[in-house]
Amino acid sequence: MALLDRCQVLFKTVNLYEVLGIKKEATEAEIRRSYYKVSLKVHPDRAPDDPQATEKFQVLGKLYAVLSDKEQRAVYDEQGVVDEECDVLSKDRCWDDYWRLLFPKITVQDILDFEKQYKGSDEERNDLLQLYTQHQGDMDAILASVLCCSQDDEPRLEDIIRAAIKDGEVEEFPAFAQESVKKKRARRKRADRERKEAEEMQKEMGLGQEDDSLMMMIKKKHSSREQNFNSFLSDLEAKYSKKGGKSSKRGKK
Structure with a gap:
């Protein structure tokens, strides 16, 4: 057929x-x-x-x-x-x-290496601004979707968005500019709860301190309504795995 x-x-x-x-x-x-x-x-x-x-x-x-x-x-x-x-x-x-x-299997070390290269890169910035526009400034949705992000990254990401708004790269959405303190506190409480759950998971799995960032990321993506950890791996593998047997770049340094 x-x-x-x-x-x-x-x-x-x-x-x-x-x-x-x-x-x-x-x-x-x-x-x-x-x-x-x-x-x-x-x-x-x-x-x-x-x-x-x-x-x-x-x-x-x-x-x-x-x-x-x-x-x-x-x-x-x-x-x-x-x-x-x-x-x-x-x-x-x-x-x-x-x-x-x-699509070769992505290892834990691959994820950690990618996170180091991705954070602070032009690629992260471009992805962030795209998500900002897509979600019209809703930080809950943005933080749930951006790669390699934890609650600790929020101030840094907000600064990137504010600078882009000032330079006229993106529109200033009310959801971002007028976000209430109550919503920010709720997001922080949710992140703290997820962090504690991740720490418990870390102990159960016998992981060391060097795995902290990975565990935070796994827990965050797993608990997110928009993107679970499997989806994160899908994006990572599809975007950065080898093509035609040749290695491709994993983020920009």
């Missing part, structure tokens, strides 16, 4: 972008990130109760192979068809090995 036909059967659409939940104008990075998240949900090891998990996973691998190839993507975008005999699809490939090559 052809790729588009299999997409229709398994995902109820022949639109490759819809399968990944993205728009046709998506960047390569967005396609990669969406492929990771969608394929992770149907990975045979993670979806043992789905009888179609293996087939879905294979189809997603082929779909990504098409959209990540400039020539094949151009043909699909212009004609709405997939060349089933193209090299990226005709190869006798193990799609699980292909996935593992694209």
